[in-house]
Amino acid sequence: MKAAPFEYARAASLSEVCALLATHGDGAKLLAGGQSLVPMMAMRLVRPAWLVDINEIAELKFIAVEKDMARTGACTRQGAVERDHALAARVPLLRQALAWVGHVQTRNRGTIGGSLAHADPCAELPLVAQVLGARMLLRSGTGARTLEAEKFFAGPMATNVRPGECLEEIHWPAWSWRHTGSAFTEISVRHGDFAMVAAAAQVAIDGDGRCVRAAFGLGGVGGTPLAFPKIAGRLVGTRLDDAAVNDAAHAAATETQPGSDLHASAEYRRHLAGVLAARALREARERARSL
Amino acid sequence: MTSFRYIGTKRRAKEHPRFVSGRGRFVADIALPGMKHVALVASPHAAARIVSIKTDAARAAPGVLYVLTGEEFCANTDSLAIGVDAPKVTRFALARGVVRYAGEWVAAVVADSRALAEDAAERVEVEYEPLPHVIDPEAALAPGAPLVHPAHGSNLLYHRKFVWGPVEEAFASAEHRIAFRAVWGRSATVPIETFGVAAQWDAGTGILDIWASIQMPKFPDQAARALRLPGNAVRVHYDVDVGGSYGVKRGIKHTVLVGYLAKKLGVAVRLIEDRLENLRGGDMQGPDRFFDMQVAFGADGVIRAMKIRAVDDVGAYAGRSPFQLGKPVTAICGPYAIGAIEYEPISVMTNKTPQEAVRGFGQSPTNFAIERAIDRAARHLGMDQVELRKRNFIRKDQFPYTIPSGSTYDSGDYHGVLDETLAAIDYGSLVRARDEARRSGRLAGIGISSCLEPSGGNSAFEVLMNPKNENTTWMDSCLVRVDLSGAITGVIGNSSAGQGHESLVSTVLGEILERDPETIRVVRADSLTALPSNSPVGSRMAIMLGGAAAGAAKTIKETLIAIAAHNFECSPEDLEYRDGSVNVKGAPSKEFSWDQLVEIAHRKFHKLPPGIEPGLQAKFVWEVPTGGALPTPEGRIQIYPCYAFEAHVVLVEIDPDTCKPAIRKYLCGHDCGVMINPDIVHGMTYGGIAHGLGAALYEKFAYTEDGQLASGTFMDYLIPSAMEVPAMAIVDHCTPSPLTTFGQKGSGEAGYLGAPAAIANAVNDALAPLGASIDTLPMSHLAIWNAIGARKGAAST
Known part of the structure; x- marks a missing residue:
């Protein structure tokens, strides 16, 4: 378990990253927190010719809470995001999800952008991005572009980031309704493992308890994390009573096509998808009602 | 119940300060001059014939000293011990001719670093011809199943039906009967430390020195036999801390491999499994x-x-x-x-x-x-x-x-x-x-x-399951030395995977000799200087090493009393032993102190009773109580x-x-x-x-x-x-x-x-x-x- 030979460059700025990526193209891999990349390199499952270390780039590490969104730099540590109270107040789903990501130790090293770019279909942050419709700002030597989460994730461990592009920052939409609640839940065999199935939900209700907006999604049941905007849309106008929630969860679970592995069969995953989606929606509803 | 001074009291384990302060000494801490590192080429097939192995590219890779394959290795070493009576089920560290499980080692690369060895291992080209395999034990017992060892004639390694008592009669007459199948999944102990071994051959002395993270009975003997060396040419150092085991740190195949390489190449060689080698090819999976x-x-x-x-x-x-x-x-x-x-x-x-x-x-x-x-x-x-x-x-x-x-x-x-x-x-x-x-x-x-x-x-169970095996002793032993300064040292002959042998022996010695265990040192001899031990397996050390240490300490105590009796010109029965000193019963002032007795034993032959060896040490070798029969x-x-x-x-x-x-x-x-x-x-x-x-x-x-x-x-x-x-x-x-x-x-x-x-x-x-x-x-x-x-x-x- 020693990595195959590689060259290493520590970039001091985003422009230097872009220059290195332009030079080495496909052969270069960005090193952020390294919590997934380094073990994969040690097992020689990933063999980059160049490793471009972005850990020292200050401009990639920030948290900015704005009126209708929060922005995080791609290399911001998960632990820093988890501990940011202003961010948690505006985009609570992030903190709720991060509690399930690895362990305190790995969150102190792992980054937000690293987790998104790694695109594990079971991972928590990609699911949050998908549910909230996060936007990824990608930078290259020739310019910048923004990808919505649903266009960002291409499949298991795959994104639509082009060679030469670096994830610079992530925009997390914040909902403005006063009664907005969110929840994240998942099942893994052991705490801190990648989820067998994960569910995230966010709902907003008006003063009468009627749903004015709902979003939810599932991880671990497809090649990418899945959001269900159409099904969620049917919840708008309801009081989010258990029957409506269960119907939505069941409908979403039915749409999934999960795979089987050692720890969970497709049938078990689909069952869990329904259970967890309902739990997340109910918990989000209770939070919204409590505000 | 007898009351004890040290036994059973809540005392910090003697080993804790060393480990907690990061001063343990594990195989990975053994750095020998010029040491080379091993990486392994593993079979991707569950069963296959090895058609050819090409090592030229690997040998030419940077930093590579040698590439060893099963042909050479098996020709120059003997099979590891088989246990049951199945002489055709031979076992070597490297496969020769066929591989029998995915992960089995096929070649070993020796290089300047583990990373270089892994780079070169990728360049070893092995051509396989896959063979039928069998994974399920019931399928393996069925007629016509692929044979794991064709020379053995079947996949059945051992089978016997024991009937103890009137079983059929009881079943026939019982009011209720149930039947079911219980299945225990293949799991193991998985320690933080994988198996590791370092070896060095000294051509001058003709001794192969081995440092290994072992918990294995008869380890030096088995290593020497497989390497075709006399027992006194293999010196296993037991003063290596073992980072967890509970059974699995056997590592005999690793050790024979590394020992062979060290002797052949004339350099120190180390193999520390990575996790994949440990889990897949380290032969550490438990009952299934x-x-x-x-x-x-x-x-x-x-x-x-x-x-x-x-x-x-x-x-x-x-x-x-x-x-x-x-x-x-x-x-x-x-x-x-x-x-x-x-x-x-x-x-x-x-x-x-x-x-x-x-x-x-x-x-x-x-x-x-x-x-x-x-x-x-x-x-x-x-x-x-x-x-x-x-x-x-x-x-x-x-x-x-x-x-x-x-x-x-x-x-x-x-x-x-x-x-x-x-x-x-x-x-x-x-x-x-x-x-x-x-x-x-x-x-x-x-x-x-x-x-x-x-x-x-x-x-x-060895003699029960293998009629050709007549091993009826499973002794353990301890040597206790009291030096001229009066300090006590217990010498034991095995390594520890965290069982606390130092705490055990010092407590027992302190109990018998009435000396503070904190002052008692416990050291580990190497296999050429150690008394016989069967290693810490089978929940035995509190009983066997504890018993041996107590036996040796009692001999020391009796010697001290005998010295005092000789000098007081009285009978040992007239004396009492207290805190290491010996005095005449009823006359506490008529006393030889611990230091005085120790000095007599070490320096004053003229004050020693006849028949007592000078110096102050005692050994005790103990057979397992109730053991010894066929x-x-x-x-x-x-x-x-x-x-x-x-x-x-x-x-x-x-x-x-x-x-x-x-x-x-x-x-x-x-x-x-x-x-x-x-x-x-x-x-x-x-x-x-x-x-x-x-x-x-x-x-x-x-x-x-x-x-x-x-x-x-x-x-x-x-x-x-x-x-x-x-x-x-x-x-x-x-x-x-x-x-x-x-x-x-x-x-x-x-x-x-x-x-x-x-x-x-x-x-x-x-x-x-x-x-x-x-x-x-x-x-x-x-x-x-x-x-x-x-x-x-x-x-x-």
Whole structure:
């Protein structure tokens, strides 16, 4: 378990990253927190010719809470995001999800952008991005572009980031309704493992308890994390009573096509998808009602 | 009971400061001048013929010194010990001609660094011709199955049916009979430290020095034999800390490989497995076993007879693993007075990673099967599981008690321990908590297990399972030296994987000699200077090393008294020994101090009594109490001498919607006689319960149909973490052993021997209201879902 030979460059700025990526193209891999990349390199499952270390780039590490969104730099540590109270107040789903990501130790090293770019279909942050419709700002030597989460994730461990592009920052939409609640839940065999199935939900209700907006999604049941905007849309106008929630969860679970592995069969995953989606929606509803 | 000064008192383990301050010395800390590193080329096939191996590209890679293949290695070394009588099932560190499991080592690359060795290992080109393989043990026994070792003629390694007592008569006349299959999944102990070994050949002295993270009986002898060296040409250094083992740190194949390379190349060579090599090719996977259980019992719940057919899949090679079916013979009826037992152990080879010793040496799977049988019998009768156990327990007044298979249990108070355990957990309120949970729609269950830990590690299963083997001693020993300054040193001849031998020996020496254990040093000789030892296996060191240390210390004490008697010109009976000084009884001022006696022994021959050697040291070599005999023709034999007892009570809840189990309460009542160091006993018990939790719910070396290990990393081989292991408590009980120096029994396997059974019983109690049950470990979330999911339908709430 020693990595195959590689060259290493520590970039001091985003422009230097872009220059290195332009030079080495496909052969270069960005090193952020390294919590997934380094073990994969040690097992020689990933063999980059160049490793471009972005850990020292200050401009990639920030948290900015704005009126209708929060922005995080791609290399911001998960632990820093988890501990940011202003961010948690505006985009609570992030903190709720991060509690399930690895362990305190790995969150102190792992980054937000690293987790998104790694695109594990079971991972928590990609699911949050998908549910909230996060936007990824990608930078290259020739310019910048923004990808919505649903266009960002291409499949298991795959994104639509082009060679030469670096994830610079992530925009997390914040909902403005006063009664907005969110929840994240998942099942893994052991705490801190990648989820067998994960569910995230966010709902907003008006003063009468009627749903004015709902979003939810599932991880671990497809090649990418899945959001269900159409099904969620049917919840708008309801009081989010258990029957409506269960119907939505069941409908979403039915749409999934999960795979089987050692720890969970497709049938078990689909069952869990329904259970967890309902739990997340109910918990989000209770939070919204409590505000 | 005798009162002790140091034994049984709460004392910090002598080793702790060293480890806590980061001053342990492990194999990875051994840095020899010019040392080279090994990486391995592993077979991707479960079974294949090796057509060719091309090593030129690897040899030409940067930093590479040598590439070794099986052709050369097997021609110049001998097979590792086989254990059972199967001479054609030879075993070498590198495959020659054929590979028999995915992950088997095919070539070894020696280079300046491990990374360079791995780079070069990728350049070794091996051409394989895949052969039919067999993964399932029942398929392996079927006619026409692919043969793992064709020269052996079948995949059956060992098979015998023992009948002890009137089994058929009891079954014919019993009011009730049940039959079921209990399956123990292939799991292991998985220490933080993988196996490591460093070796250096000194051409001047002709000695091969070995530093290895071992826990293995007869290790130096086996290494020397396989390397075709005389025993006195191999020096194993026991002063290497072992970073966890509980059975698996055998590493004999690794050591022969590295020893061969060091001698051949004339350089120091080190191999430290990476995790994948450890899990897949390190030969450390544990028992993989199913039990066809039959129990005959009366309406009164009294068990009349039991039949156990145990099929164990040892993987592709033998080693000591088939013996893991043999040790349970020594406690084959558990703590129960069952008069007739049939036991049919069957050892099978398949194309899986070879099995190695794991904590309990086969006892924990057997306990699991027996305790599932007890639970099922109680359920069958609608009888309380506590009551049924109590009706069958051997009573306190029945000891020593000889079981049908020939072993005599030394002592016990099973009713007492179970009662104390139930009282401590407040069993009545536990039942109410379970029932309350059930009423509110949750799945909840209480599990109990009560089982034995045979201890004092005697390997009489060897003579039972191999008639060509007449090894009837399994001694251990200790050398005690008192130097001119009066300081005491205990010298032992084995390495430690955390069992606390230094605490053990210093406590025992301090107890006998009445000297502060803090001042007593314990060192580890190397294999050329050590007295005989059979290593810390089979829960034996408190008994055997403790007994040997006590024996040597008593000799020292007698010598000191003899010196004083000689100089006072009185009889030893007129003297008393206190804190290391000797005075005339009733005249405390007529005294020789410890320092004075030591000085006489070392310097004043003219004051020594005749027949006493100058200097002050004593050795003691101890044979296992009750050991030494061969089996009867029916296969009755005393194997282990002492029998510790444990009772586990656990409350499990299962989320009915997600099938996720969680342990709500855990209590273990434990009786290992006199505890020499309670912290060490408790530490091992806590760890054993966590280990058992892994075997019960999480850990499995799973194989795909095509023979690949599907759980070769910690992503898939799931060891419980601090988040899964519940808070637990231990209730101590003490029934001294009449066979040992202080009344101690063994406890190194404590917790692990009963936890899987208790958790399995709890899960089954939780599932019972649904009419579901599981008798296969691990009881994964998926397995629980499969057992109940269909019954509940796909309710999504």
